Amino acid sequence: MSWDVLFAALTLTAGYNAAVVAVGAALLGASAAGIGTFVLLRKRALVSDAVSHATLPGIGLAFIVMTAFGGDGRSLAGLMAGAAVTAALGLLAVDAITRRSRLSEDAAIGAVLSVFFGAGIVLLTIIQTMSAGRQAGLSSFLLGSTAGMLFSEAVLITVASAAGVVALYALRRPMILVGFDPSYAAAAGYNVRRIDLAMLLLALVITVIGLKVVGLVLIVALMIIPPVAARFWTDRADRMVLIAAGLGALAGFVGTAVSASAHQLPTGPVVVVTAFVLFCLSLLAAPQRGLLASTLRFRAFEARVHERQGLLAIARGEAVYDRFTLAVLRRRGLVRPDGVPTLIGRGAAAAALRDEARWEAYRRLEPGSPLLGRYDGLTPIETILAADQIAELDRRLALRVAAP
Amino acid sequence: MAAGWRAEAQAARRQVVATTGMIADVLRQVGGNRIEVRGLMAAGVDPHSYRQTRSDIALMTRADLVAWHGLYLEAQMESFLETLGKRKPVVALGEAVPKADRLAHDEYADRFDPHVWMDPRLWRHVALAARDALARLDPAGAETYAANATRHIGELDALATYADRVLASVPATRRILVTAHDAFNYFGRAHGYAVQGIQGISTESEAGLRRVQELVDLLVQKQITAVFIETSVADRNVRALIEGAAARGQNVVIGGELFSDAMGADGTYEGTYIGMIDHNATVVARALGGEAPERGMSGRLSTPVVIR
Amino acid sequence: MRLSAPRPQVIAREGQVVEAIDTQSPLDIRGLSVTYGEKPVVFSVDFTVPAGGMVAIVGPNGAGKSSLLKAALGIVPRLSGEITVFGRPIETARGRIAYVPQRSSVDWDFPARVLDVVMMGLYRQLGLWSLAKGEHRSRALAAIERVGLAGFEERQIGQLSGGQQQRVFLARALAQGADLYVLDEPFAGVDAATERAIVSVLQSLVAEGRTVLAVHHDLATVPAYFDHVLLINVRRIAAGRIAEVFNAENLQATYGGRLSLQQLPELDRNRS
Numbered sequence: 001m002s003w004d005v006l007f008a009a010l011t012l013t014a015g016y017n018a019a020v021v022a023v024g025a026a027l028l029g030a031s032a033a034g035i036g037t038f039v040l041l042r043k044r045a046l047v048s049d050a051v052s053h054a055t056l057p058g059i060g061l062a063f064i065v066m067t068a069f070g071g072d073g074r075s076l077a078g079l080m081a082g083a084a085v086t087a088a089l090g091l092l093a094v095d096a097i098t099r100r101s102r103l104s105e106d107a108a109i110g111a112v113l114s115v116f117f118g119a120g121i122v123l124l125t126i127i128q129t130m131s132a133g134r135q136a137g138l139s140s141f142l143l144g145s146t147a148g149m150l151f152s153e154a155v156l157i158t159v160a161s162a163a164g165v166v167a168l169y170a171l172r173r174p175m176i177l178v179g180f181d182p183s184y185a186a187a188a189g190y191n192v193r194r195i196d197l198a199m200l201l202l203a204l205v206i207t208v209i210g211l212k213v214v215g216l217v218l219i220v221a222l223m224i225i226p227p228v229a230a231r232f233w234t235d236r237a238d239r240m241v242l243i244a245a246g247l248g249a250l251a252g253f254v255g256t257a258v259s260a261s262a263h264q265l266p267t268g269p270v271v272v273v274t275a276f277v278l279f280c281l282s283l284l285a286a287p288q289r290g291l292l293a294s295t296l297r298f299r300a301f302e303a304r305v306h307e308r309q310g311l312l313a314i315a316r317g318e319a320v321y322d323r324f325t326l327a328v329l330r331r332r333g334l335v336r337p338d339g340v341p342t343l344i345g346r347g348a349a350a351a352a353l354r355d356e357a358r359w360e361a362y363r364r365l366e367p368g369s370p371l372l373g374r375y376d377g378l379t380p381i382e383t384i385l386a387a388d389q390i391a392e393l394d395r396r397l398a399l400r401v402a403a404p
Numbered sequence: 405m406a407a408g409w410r411a412e413a414q415a416a417r418r419q420v421v422a423t424t425g426m427i428a429d430v431l432r433q434v435g436g437n438r439i440e441v442r443g444l445m446a447a448g449v450d451p452h453s454y455r456q457t458r459s460d461i462a463l464m465t466r467a468d469l470v471a472w473h474g475l476y477l478e479a480q481m482e483s484f485l486e487t488l489g490k491r492k493p494v495v496a497l498g499e500a501v502p503k504a505d506r507l508a509h510d511e512y513a514d515r516f517d518p519h520v521w522m523d524p525r526l527w528r529h530v531a532l533a534a535r536d537a538l539a540r541l542d543p544a545g546a547e548t549y550a551a552n553a554t555r556h557i558g559e560l561d562a563l564a565t566y567a568d569r570v571l572a573s574v575p576a577t578r579r580i581l582v583t584a585h586d587a588f589n590y591f592g593r594a595h596g597y598a599v600q601g602i603q604g605i606s607t608e609s610e611a612g613l614r615r616v617q618e619l620v621d622l623l624v625q626k627q628i629t630a631v632f633i634e635t636s637v638a639d640r641n642v643r644a645l646i647e648g649a650a651a652r653g654q655n656v657v658i659g660g661e662l663f664s665d666a667m668g669a670d671g672t673y674e675g676t677y678i679g680m681i682d683h684n685a686t687v688v689a690r691a692l693g694g695e696a697p698e699r700g701m702s703g704r705l706s707t708p709v710v711i712r
Numbered sequence: 713m714r715l716s717a718p719r720p721q722v723i724a725r726e727g728q729v730v731e732a733i734d735t736q737s738p739l740d741i742r743g744l745s746v747t748y749g750e751k752p753v754v755f756s757v758d759f760t761v762p763a764g765g766m767v768a769i770v771g772p773n774g775a776g777k778s779s780l781l782k783a784a785l786g787i788v789p790r791l792s793g794e795i796t797v798f799g800r801p802i803e804t805a806r807g808r809i810a811y812v813p814q815r816s817s818v819d820w821d822f823p824a825r826v827l828d829v830v831m832m833g834l835y836r837q838l839g840l841w842s843l844a845k846g847e848h849r850s851r852a853l854a855a856i857e858r859v860g861l862a863g864f865e866e867r868q869i870g871q872l873s874g875g876q877q878q879r880v881f882l883a884r885a886l887a888q889g890a891d892l893y894v895l896d897e898p899f900a901g902v903d904a905a906t907e908r909a910i911v912s913v914l915q916s917l918v919a920e921g922r923t924v925l926a927v928h929h930d931l932a933t934v935p936a937y938f939d940h941v942l943l944i945n946v947r948r949i950a951a952g953r954i955a956e957v958f959n960a961e962n963l964q965a966t967y968g969g970r971l972s973l974q975q976l977p978e979l980d981r982n983r984s
C-alpha cells in the first residue's frame with residue numbers, strides 16, 4: 001500500500017477516477033446509513049437483507065428481456081429497474097407471508113431471501129450460456145465493482161441520494177414514532193403499515209443504487225453497521241441518524257481511498273471493512289456508551305462507593321478491613337498508610353455521616369417527594385436541596401439528638 | 405437402402421465436445437465431416453468464469469472425446485474435467501503449446517497465461533494436437549485428419565504473415581495495446597506491442613482503482629489515443645479509463661471491439677478462428693494509425709473497419 | 713344479568729336517557745366485535761363513554777379489555793362495529809383522543825430522552841415539515857412537570873423506573889392536549905407514589921372537563937378512583953355509575969364466580 005497515494009486519495013487529488021468513486025461511495029454510504037438507522041430502530045434489518053438478495057433475479061430477467069428485444073442487455077437503467085421490480089416483489093412477499101400465514105417474520109424472510117436469490121443464480125447461469133448479448137458484468141452486482149465507476153453513475157447516485165435524503169427528512173417523524181411505539185402511532189391516526197412499506201421502499205431504492213458500488217451482498221452492511229456504531233455516540237434518535245450518515249460517508253470516502261492506494265483491494269468490501277473499523281472504534285472509545293468510557297466510569301463509581309462506605313465506617317468508629325476500600329482511602333489522603341484516619345479523613349467521615357442522617361431526616365419529613373429518587377448513597381444532599389431546607393433538616397436532627 | 409447407408413454414415417461420425425469456440429473451431433477444421441463438434445461456450449461467453457450446466461455434463465459424458473483448452477483458462481471446470489478424464493478421452497489441446505513458448509503468469513509460479521490463441525504460430529501446435537487426438541480416437545480417419553491439419557496450418561501461416569504485416573505498419577511509438585483484461589500478452593510478444601489490461605489475466609479478478617489510475621497515467625504519458633473493448637468482457641472499466649484520461653486533457657476513443665476470450669457470432673466469418681484473429685489484427689492496426697484493408701486479410705470481415 | 717344493552721341506550725351524567733348517538737359522548741361504541749383468528753375476544757359490545765367522566769374498564773384477564781380499547785381506536789382491526797368520537801367518525805377526530813399504551817408494548821432501549829418521547833405527542837400537530845419551535849418545547853416541558861418528572865427531560869428513557877416510564881407516557885398524552893384520554897392499565901407495576909401522582913393528574917383532567925377512560929386491573933381501587941365503570945367479559949356485562957353498577961351481582965357475573973365475596977372492595981383490600 002502506498003501512503004502518498006492514500007493521502008492523495010483522501011484529498012481527492014489522486015486522480016479523477018478515484019475522486020468520482022470516493023464521492024459516489026461517500027454519498028451512498030450516507031444515504032444507506034440514513035435509511036438504515038430507521039430500519040434498524042424498527043427492527044427490520046433482516047427484511048432489507050431479503051430485499052437486497054431479491055434484486056438478483058430482476059437483474060437477470062431485465063438482461064434477458066432487453067436482449068430479447070434487441071437492445072443492449074447491460075443498460076444500467078434497465079438492469080436497475082429490473083432489480084427494483086423483483087426486490088419490491090420480495091418485500092411484498094415477506095409482508096404477505098407474515099400477515100396471512102402463521103409463519104413468523106424471520107421464517108418469511110428466510111424463505112423469500114433464499115428463493116429469490118436462488119432464482120437469480122439460476123438466471124445468471126442460464127445467461128452465461130446465451131450467445132446473444134454480452135453478459136459479462138452481471139455477476140459484478142454481487143460484490144460491486146467500483147474501479148470502473150463512470151461520471152454518469154456518480155450523478156445517478158448523487159441525485160438518488162439527494163431524493164432519499166428529502167424523503168427521509170419528510171418521513172422522519174412518522175418513522176421515529178412507528179419505530180418507538182406503533183400502537184400509539186396507530187391511535188394517533190398514522191397508517192403504520194404504509195409507513196413501514198415506505199421505509200422499506202426507500203431502503204430498496206438505496207439498495208438498487210448501491211448494487212454497483214458495494215454489491216447486493218454487502219449493501220445491508222452499509223445500511224446497518226454505521227447506525228449500530230452511531231448508537232454508541234448518542235441517546236437521541238435524530239442525532240443517531242445524522243451521526244450514522246456521517247459515519248457511512250466516512251466509510252465510503254476512506255474505504256475508497258484505501259482501496260485506491262493498493263493493488264488488489266476491491267473497493268466495495270474495503271468500504272464495508274472500514275465501516276466495521278469505525279464500529280469497533282465507536283464501541284471502544286465513544287464517550288458515555290463506549291467500552292472504555294463505561295469501564296472507567298464503573299471503576300470511578302466503584303471507588304466512590306468504597307470511599308463512602310469506608311468513611312461511614314470510620315465515622316461509626318468501625319475498623320475498615322476491605323483492602324480495596326483501604327487503598328481508595330489511602331489514595332485520597334483520607335487514611336494514613338497504616339490505616340489510621342487522617343484529619344481530613346475524619347472530617348470527610350463526619351460529613352458523610354451527616355449526609356446520611358440528613359437524607360434519612362428528609363425521607364421522614366417528605367416521604368412522597370420525587371427528589372428522594374435522586375438518592376443513590378453517593379449524591380450529597382446539598383446538591384439536591386436548598387440551603388434553608390437543609391437548615392430545617394439539621395434543626396430536626398439536633399432536636400432528635402437532644403431528646404433523651 | 406440409401407437412407408440406411410446415410411444413417412450408418414451419420415452414426416459413424418464421432419461426437420466431440422469442445423469447451424471454447426476456438427477449440428471447437430480447430431476441431432472442425434481438422435476433423436472435417438468425420439466428426440460432429442458441439443461447443444459449450446457460445447459467442448461472447450467468458451471462459452474464465454464459465455461453470456458447466458447439467459446439460460453440458462450430459463453432453464460431455466455422452467461424447468466420444470472431450471476437448472478443452474487447459475492452461476487454467478476454464479478455471480471453474482478444471483476439477484470436473486480432470487475427473488471426467490479418468491473415464492473417457494479428455495484432452496487439453498491448449499497445453500500442446502510447448503512450455504518454452506508459453507508466457508509465465510505474472511503472479512503464480514507454475515501457471516501460464518492461457519491466451520495462446522492470440523499468436524497463430526502457437527496455435528499450430530494446437531492444430532497438430534487436435535490431429536493426433538482425433539487420430540487416436542478414429543484411426544481410420546488418420547489420413548484425412550493429417551491432410552486437414554496441414555491445410556489448416558497453411559491458413560494459420562498466412563494469417564500470421566498478414567497480422568505481422570499490418571501490425572508492423574503502425575508507427576513504433578504507437579504500438580501500445582490497452583484492453584479490458586490481460587488477454588493479449590501473446591499478441592504483444594508476437595508482434596512487438598506493449599500490452600496493458602485493466603483487469604488481470606482472469607476476468608474473475610476485480611480491477612482496482614489503483615490500476616485504473618496507473619493506466620490513466622500511462623495514457624497521458626504516452627499520448628495514447630485509442631483503447632479497446634472486448635466482446636466477452638464488460639466495457640465499463642474501459643469507459644472509466646477514457647473518462648479519467650479526458651479529465652486530464654488526453655482525448656482517448658474506443659479504437660474498436662476485439663475478440664479476446666471468445667469468437668464472433670456463429671455462422672459469421674468472425675465466428676471462426678481465422679476470422680477472429682483477422683478481425684483483431686485489422687482493427688488494432690487501423691485504430692493505431694497503421695495500414696490494413698478495411699475488410700481484412702481476404703476482404704471477408706463482416707463489417708468494414710472504419711477509423712473513428 | 714344483562715348481556716347486551718338494547719339500543720339505543722346511553723346513560724348520561726344527569727341520568728337522562730338520550731336517544732340515538734350521543735353527540736356529546738367522547739367515545740361511542742356500537743356493536744364492536746374483535747376476534748384473533750377465529751377466537752372472539754370482544755363480542756358485540758355497545759358502550760357510550762360519558763363526557764367528563766372518569767371511566768374504568770374492568771374484567772378478568774383475557775376478557776378483551778385491551779382489545780376493546782385497541783379495536784375502538786383502530787390499533788387492531790375489528791370484525792364489526794361503529795365508532796364515533798364526539799359525534800364524528802373516529803378518523804376525523806384523532807386529534808381529540810390521546811392514547812396511553814401499556815409500558816410493555818415498547819422497547820425502552822430506543823434512543824430517546826424523556827423530552828423526545830413527550831414531543832412525540834406533538835408530531836401530529838407539527839406535521840411532516842414544520843420545525844418544532846420554542847412553544848412546542850414549552851408545552852412538552854409543562855407536561856413533564858405536570859406528571860412530576862421535572863428535571864428528567866434529558867434522561868434516557870431506558871434509565872427510568874417503571875413508574876417514571878408510565879409518567880412519560882402520560883406526559884406525552886398531556887402534551888397532545890386532547891379531550892379524551894384512553895389508558896391501558898396505567899397502574900400496572902408502578903410504585904405507590906406514581907400511582908397517586910397519576911390519579912391526581914387524571915382527576916385534574918376530569919376537573920377541566922375532559923374525559924378519562926382506563927383499563928384498570930385492581931378492583932379494590934375502582935370506587936376510589938373512578939366514577940363510571942364498564943364491566944366486560946368478552947361481552948358487556950354492565951355499565952354505568954359506580955354506585956349503581958359496581959355491585960356484587962354484576963361482579964360475580966363478570967368474573968364468572970371466580971370471585972369470592974371477600975374480594976369485593978367494600979369488604980377487603982385484597983387484589984383479585
